[in-house]
Amino acid sequence: MATQKKRDTYLQAIIKQGYSRRDFMKFTTYMAAYMGLQNSAIGQITEALETTPRLPVIWEHYQECTCCSESFIRSDHPIVADIILDKISLDYTETLMAAAGEQAEAAKHDTMKKYHGEYILCVEGSIPTKDDGNYCCIAGKTAIQHFKEAAEGAKAIIAWGSCASNGCVQSAAPNPTGATPIHKFVHNKPLIRVPGCPPIGEVMAGVIVHVVAFGKLPELDRMNRPKAFYAKRVHDSCYRRAYYDAGLFAENFDDENAKKGYCLYKVGCKGPMTYNSCGTIKWNNGVSYPIQSGHGCIGCSEDDFWDNGPLYERLTALPGFGIESTADSVGKAVAGALAVGIGVHAIAGTIAKRKDVKRRVTKGQENEEHLKDE
Amino acid sequence: MAHTKNYKRVYVWQLPVRIFHWANALSIVVLSITGFLISNPPAFMSNAEAFDTFWMGQVRAIHFIAAYVFFGAMILRIYWAFAGNKFAHWKAFWPFSKKGIKNIIHVLKHDIFLLPEKNPNINDISIGHNYMATTAYILMFLFGLIMVFTGFGLYSDNATWWLPKLFAWVPSFVGGDFNARMLHHVSMWFIIFIIIIHVYLVLYHDWLEGRGEASSMFSGFKFVRKERVDENDE
Ligand code: HEM
Numbered sequence: 001m002a003t004q005k006k007r008d009t010y011l012q013a014i015i016k017q018g019y020s021r022r023d024f025m026k027f028t029t030y031m032a033a034y035m036g037l038q039n040s041a042i043g044q045i046t047e048a049l050e051t052t053p054r055l056p057v058i059w060e061h062y063q064e065c066t067c068c069s070e071s072f073i074r075s076d077h078p079i080v081a082d083i084i085l086d087k088i089s090l091d092y093t094e095t096l097m098a099a100a101g102e103q104a105e106a107a108k109h110d111t112m113k114k115y116h117g118e119y120i121l122c123v124e125g126s127i128p129t130k131d132d133g134n135y136c137c138i139a140g141k142t143a144i145q146h147f148k149e150a151a152e153g154a155k156a157i158i159a160w161g162s163c164a165s166n167g168c169v170q171s172a173a174p175n176p177t178g179a180t181p182i183h184k185f186v187h188n189k190p191l192i193r194v195p196g197c198p199p200i201g202e203v204m205a206g207v208i209v210h211v212v213a214f215g216k217l218p219e220l221d222r223m224n225r226p227k228a229f230y231a232k233r234v235h236d237s238c239y240r241r242a243y244y245d246a247g248l249f250a251e252n253f254d255d256e257n258a259k260k261g262y263c264l265y266k267v268g269c270k271g272p273m274t275y276n277s278c279g280t281i282k283w284n285n286g287v288s289y290p291i292q293s294g295h296g297c298i299g300c301s302e303d304d305f306w307d308n309g310p311l312y313e314r315l316t317a318l319p320g321f322g323i324e325s326t327a328d329s330v331g332k333a334v335a336g337a338l339a340v341g342i343g344v345h346a347i348a349g350t351i352a353k354r355k356d357v358k359r360r361v362t363k364g365q366e367n368e369e370h371l372k373d374e
Numbered sequence: 375m376a377h378t379k380n381y382k383r384v385y386v387w388q389l390p391v392r393i394f395h396w397a398n399a400l401s402i403v404v405l406s407i408t409g410f411l412i413s414n415p416p417a418f419m420s421n422a423e424a425f426d427t428f429w430m431g432q433v434r435a436i437h438f439i440a441a442y443v444f445f446g447a448m449i450l451r452i453y454w455a456f457a458g459n460k461f462a463h464w465k466a467f468w469p470f471s472k473k474g475i476k477n478i479i480h481v482l483k484h485d486i487f488l489l490p491e492k493n494p495n496i497n498d499i500s501i502g503h504n505y506m507a508t509t510a511y512i513l514m515f516l517f518g519l520i521m522v523f524t525g526f527g528l529y530s531d532n533a534t535w536w537l538p539k540l541f542a543w544v545p546s547f548v549g550g551d552f553n554a555r556m557l558h559h560v561s562m563w564f565i566i567f568i569i570i571i572h573v574y575l576v577l578y579h580d581w582l583e584g585r586g587e588a589s590s591m592f593s594g595f596k597f598v599r600k601e602r603v604d605e606n607d608e
C-alpha cells in the first residue's frame with residue numbers, strides 16, 4: 001500500500017526522535033511489564049514496533065477536563081508521550097496538535113478518508129444527548145455528530161477515562177446535559193473501556209501499545225476493560241490491607257490511627273469495590289497513590305462513582321431516598337415501624353381474639369379436670 | 375360440659391426441613407452480625423500493629439463459612455422441595471391457585487386484620503404452611519438468592535474454587551461491586567424485616583391456636599383436628 005510505505009515504523013520514528021535503540025528496548029521492556037506479559041513478549045512487542053508502520057490515531061475530546069491526556073503525557077517512559085502520543089501520527093487531537101480551526105478539521109477528515117478502517121479512535125469525554133446534544137459543540141457540530149463520523153471508519157475505539165467509559169461527574173444525578181458514555185453509541189466495533197479519573201498513564205500507554213503493536217485488543221473483561229489492569233480491586237493490592245484485616249482503622253483524617261497509617265475504610269475508602277491498578281502501578285512514575293498519600297480511594301474507575309454515597313464515609317447509599325438516607329437508617333426506621341406495628345397487632349389481637357382463646361383455654365382446663373377424675 | 379375437639383398428632387416437618395430451617399436461621403443470624411461488622415466495623419483499637427490482631431479477617435472468614443452453610447441449606451431445601459412430603463413440596467408453596475388466593479384472603483382477614491370468624495370452615499385450617507406464609511417464604515427465597523448471587527459474586531474474585539467462580543459475572547451484571555454490595559446490604563434488611571414478621575406470627579399463631587406451631591419446628595409434629603385430618607386434604 002502506497003500510503004503505508006510513506007509511514008515510518010514505530011522504531012524508525014523513535015530513532016528519528018533521537019532515542020537510541022537501547023532506550024527503545026527499555027521502553028518495550030517497560031511496556032511488557034505493565035501489560036503483565038511474560039518475558040518472551042518483550043521480543044514480540046519489539047518486533048512489532050520495528051516492523052509495523054505507525055497506526056494513525058484520532059483522539060477526540062468531548063465533555064471532559066483533559067485529565068486523561070495530562071495523565072498520559074506524564075506516563076513513566078518519555079517514549080510514551082513522545083512517540084505514541086505526540087509523534088506517532090496523532091493526526092488529530094484538540095489538545096496537542098499544532099493545527100487549529102479549519103486546517104485541523106481538514107487534517108482530521110483527511111486521515112479519516114485516507115485510513116478508513118485502519119485508524120484507532122480514542123475518545124476522551126462523554127457525549128451530551130439532551131437538547132439535541134447542544135452542550136458540546138466543536139467546529140459547529142455536536143459531539144454526537146463528531147463521534148458517529150469518526151467511529152464509522154475506525155478499526156477500534158478506545159474510551160479513555162471515566163467520562164468516556166461511564167459518564168463520570170457530568171453524568172452524576174440529575175445529569176443535566178444527558179452525558180452518556182460512548183459505548184452506548186457503538187455496537188459493532190471493538191471497544192476498550194479504560195476508566196479512571198484519570199486512568200493511570202502507564203495503563204493508557206500499555207493499552208495503546210498493545211493495540212498498535214499486536215494489531216488487536218488486549219484481553220478484556222466482561223465490562224470491556226483490559227484485564228491486565230482492571231482485574232483486581234485496589235483493596236486487594238493495597239499496602240494498608242494488613243491493617244484492614246487486623247481491624248485497625250482510622251476514624252478521622254487527623255487522628256492518631258491515621259498518622260499510624262491504618263486502613264482508611266471507615267473514612268470512606270472505596271478500594272474494596274474499585275477495580276484499578278493504583279496499588280501496583282501507582283501514580284507519578286510509581287511514586288505514590290491516593291491511599292499511600294493518606295486519602296481513601298474514591299472509586300474513580302467504577303461506574304457512577306459520584307452517585308454511590310458520600311466519599312468520606314462508609315455508608316450504603318440508597319438510590320431514590322435522598323442524600324441523607326442510608327440503607328441502614330431506612331432499615332432501622334422500617335424495623336422500628338414493624339416493631340410498633342407488631343405491638344399494636346399484639347394488643348389488638350389479644351382483644352379481638354380473646355373469646356377464641358378463652359374458649360380454647362377453658363376447654364383445655366376442663367380436659368385437665370377430667371385427667372384428675374380418672 | 376363443653377366438648378373438646380379431638381386433635382391428632384400429624385408429622386408435618388420432616389427432618390431435612392427442620393435441619394434446613396435451623397441451619398438457615400443460624401447462618402442468617404451469623405451472616406447478619408458479621409455483615410454489619412463488615413459494613414461498619416468498630417475502630418476500637420489503636421496503638422496496635424497489624425500483626426497483633428486479625429479480627430476483621432476473622433469476621434470475614436466467619437461470614438464466608440456461614441455463607442457456605444446458608445448456600446448448602448438452600449440447596450438441600452431445593453432438593454427437598456422435590457423429594458420431601460407434601461408439606462415440603464414446591465407445590466405447597468405456589469399461592470396463585472384458587473385455593474391459594476382464598477386461603478390468603480382468609481388469613482389476611484381473620485389472622486392479620488383480626489376480623490371475627492362467623493362461620494368457621496374447617497378447610498381454612500392449614501396443616502402445613504398457610505399460603506400467606508408461603509408467599510413470604512417465596513420472597514425470602516428470592517432475597518436469599520440475591521444474597522447468594524451478589525455474595526458469591528463479590529467473593530469470586532479472590533476465590534480459587536470453581537463454585538464461587540460460577541458467580542463471577544454477577545458484579546459486572548449489576549453494574550459493578552458498588553451496586554453488588556448495595557444490593558447485598560439492602561437485601562439483608564429485607565430478610566431482617568421478613569424474619570421479624572415471621573417470628574412474631576409464629577408466636578401469635580402458637581398463642582392463638584394452641585396446636586404446637588412453635589414447637590413443630592423442633593419436633594416435626596403439629597396438632598390438627600380429627601375432622602380436618604379426615605378430610606384427607608392438604
Ligand atoms: C442472609 C445472608 C447474608 C447476609 C445477611 C449478609 C450480609 C452482609 C453484609 C451486611 C455485608 C456488608 C455489605 C456492605 O455494607 O458493603 C456483607 C458483605 C459480604 N458478604 Fe454477605 N451476607 C449474606 C450472605 C452472603 C453469602 C451467601 C455470601 C457468599 C459468599 C456473602 C459474601 C459476602 C461478601 C464477599 C461480602 C463483602 C465482604 C468484603 O468485601 O469484605 N454473603 N454481607
Ligand code: SF4
Nearest residue numbers: 235238263264269271
Ligand atoms: S485503605 Fe482502602 S483499599 Fe486499602 S485496605 Fe483499607 S479499605 Fe482497602
Ligand code: SF4
Nearest residue numbers: 276278297298299300
Ligand atoms: S485510588 Fe481509587 S480513586 Fe484514586 S485513582 Fe485509584 S481508583 Fe481512582
